[in-house]
Amino acid sequence: MFPNIRIVLCRTTHPGNIGAAARAMKTMRLDRLYLVAPEHFPSAEATSRSSGSADVLENAVVCDTLTEAVADCQVVFGASARSRTLAVPNCEAREAASELITLSADHQVAMVFGQERSGMDNDEVALCHRLVQIPANPDYGSLNMASAVQLICYEIYMASMGNNNANPVELAEGRDARATQGHFDSFMEAWMALKIQVEFGDQKQSASLDARFRRLFMRAELTCYEVDMLRGMISAIGRKLPDQI
């Protein structure tokens, strides 16, 4: 969880959006929700849309103004569909998320979303240190609010995992482990022998065919079990072929 990062929704008109935003937050490990003058809250629709993240709604802090909601924050970023002012620096979501994560190490930071249709008003924009844009279709940038919350929370979560692109690779064991090269070669030999036995391809192209077959099976990164399965198939074929061809 991110105890120093809060998501602030301003003057939300549809309670369903509050629920969807809570759900979006929780999927990305964010749980501190502030609601500035919501039209309806609490609301059954918000709870229903929050699906399993009712705790985020229950702990939500309701305020009258954005000023109040960010009073104890050192850093305030606001989502904005277009770069609307040169007075507040603009940046994209990915960059903003990195900055938020870095700053949240020892600052209280807020990520603010305006009203569904109109966005933040001028007073709200004036409280922001950055305006954050989500890159989107220039001809149809109509992201709904919950989607915008989802995307920015995702970028925050991604940023929190650092620039570490290494996926934790699950290593398999036993028969699901990658076959050794020797084991793989035993299959390739059997395959090439079968190829000769059934007279596939002419003499001239033989070496090139062998190389191609090898590359394609190499690419499959076969497991032990798969090598054994393929060898089993070759043996089954061999048993059906006449002894003398």
Add this chain to the structure above:
Amino acid sequence: MFPNIRIVLCRTTHPGNIGAAARAMKTMRLDRLYLVAPEHFPSAEATSRSSGSADVLENAVVCDTLTEAVADCQVVFGASARSRTLAVPNCEAREAASELITLSADHQVAMVFGQERSGMDNDEVALCHRLVQIPANPDYGSLNMASAVQLICYEIYMASMGNNNANPVELAEGRDARATQGHFDSFMEAWMALKIQVEFGDQKQSASLDARFRRLFMRAELTCYEVDMLRGMISAIGRKLPDQI
């Protein structure tokens, strides 16, 4: 727009999700939607949720099966909540998006989403070259379908703008181009028929063997030429087998 990238939604139960997905797609400049056996479509709820992206719904292609929806695709990626199998390579959304953008330069690619609750079924997973995970809260990964579509489309859009560090993949042409799913299936059918003809494996394990064979050949990401080569090998074997076994 991305003419070579399609978004495929499988067996969607709530029409509202189809509308929300269409909207999410369009915000990120994606407009080719395929619907596999949707429970209700067309539907007023889908249209209402699509808000301004009704054109995406109007042009949606409805299919009976995922096989049909991706028959002309060379590359199929599927969204999956958790890495569920070691047999299909897993990767994260950002990496997947880079790869999709690169491959879409001259391949038809599909990004598939399973049913809302249950995700893709095993037959659907078997058609995928990659399973794509969206990094999320390990304790609450409950992204709704439209959110998952939104996040992946966003990553695709970001990747298209060059915000990716992936190595440019050299794209092949003609016989070295990736085989379409339909071409690949013609080989798999011949392979399975051969398997039955040579009586490989007992009845009980037959389906599981078929699935394993399919996965290993899927993983090889075969080119047109390689599919033809493998089919040639099967024909050569067939010519040597006695007519009656």
